Amino acid sequence: MTTLDSERFADFLRTNALKATATRRLIFREIMASSSAHLDADEILLRLRKKGKSVSLATIYRTLGLLVRSGLVGRVDLGENHAHYEREGPRAGHGHLICLSCGRVIEFADSAVQGALAQIGEEFSFRLDKFSLQIFGSCADCRR
C-alpha cells in the first residue's frame, strides 16, 4: 500500500463528510496490503482477528461498500457464492485466470483484449464503464 492510497482514501472520506475511523483504516489496509489475495469479507475478518483486532462483519461489509464506491477497491466474482474484493489499481481493467483444481487466481491485463472490447462497444454503440472477465481452467502446475 502506498501513501498515495491512504491519501486517496482520506480524501474520499473528507469529500463525503465521512469519518476516518480506526476501524475503517484497518479494513482498508488489510485489502491494500494483500494486492494479490482477492479477499472475501470473512477472510478480512479472520486476518484482522489474527492480528488481535476485533471488528464486526457488519462494519466490514459497510466499509467494503464505501471502498468500492470510492473506486479504490473492486468487487470480483471468482465463481464462488460470495464476493471477493481486490485493490483497484490505477492500471486499466484486467481479468482473472482461475484454476479450478488449486483455486489459484492469476491476474492479467492484455491490450489485445481491451482493444477487442472497445471494438465491441463501438459495434453495439454501447458505452463501456467496466468489464468483468474471468477465465476458468487449469494452471500449468495442476496439469503436470
Place this chain on the structure above:
Amino acid sequence: MTTLDSERFADFLRTNALKATATRRLIFREIMASSSAHLDADEILLRLRKKGKSVSLATIYRTLGLLVRSGLVGRVDLGENHAHYEREGPRAGHGHLICLSCGRVIEFADSAVQGALAQIGEEFSFRLDKFSLQIFGSCADCRR
C-alpha cells in the same frame, strides 16, 4: 427450442439413469423457449405459474443444476446478487453487454476476443475451459 435440444436432454437423463419427469420437461422448455431472457430461478417459477403450472423452487434449483451439468444450460452472473441461466448454444463462448440504466442484456460473440483469450492462455500456460465476460455500461437508447 429444437427437437434436437429435447433429445440431448433426454439422452442426458437416460445416460445418467435419471427420470424424464413432466416437471423437468417444463423447466427445461421454459429456459430453452426464452433464449434471450437470461432467466433466474424465481422468474422461471413465475412464468410456469402464469401458465398454471405448479412447481417448487427447490425442484427448479435441482433441475437447473442438472441442466448446467449436462452442458445444455449455462449459469451467468449479470452483476445482480443471484444467478441467471441461459441456453448454452452450440456456438462458442460469448459475452454480455449489460446496460446499467435499463438492465438490457446484449449477447455478443467476437472472434477477436476469443483469439486474445486463447493467446493469454498460452502465455500463462493455462488451459482454458470456459470464460465469463460481462461488460457493464450504457446502451445507445439510454444515452440519448
Place this chain on the structure above:
DNA sequence: TTTAATGCAAACATTTTGCACCCTG
C-alpha cells in the same frame, strides 16, 4: 416394485439493517 423425483419446510450462507451506544470532527 424399486428407485428416483417432488414439495414442503427447515437449514444454510452471505449480506443488509435497526437500534442502542461510542467516537470523531
Place this chain on the structure above:
DNA sequence: CAGGGTGCAAAATGTTTGCATTAAA
C-alpha cells in the same frame, strides 16, 4: 456535543437439504 460509526442481533436474500410422499421405469 452533534452526527456519523460500531457492534450486536435480527432480518433479508438466494440456494440447498432432509424427509415423507408421489411417480417414473
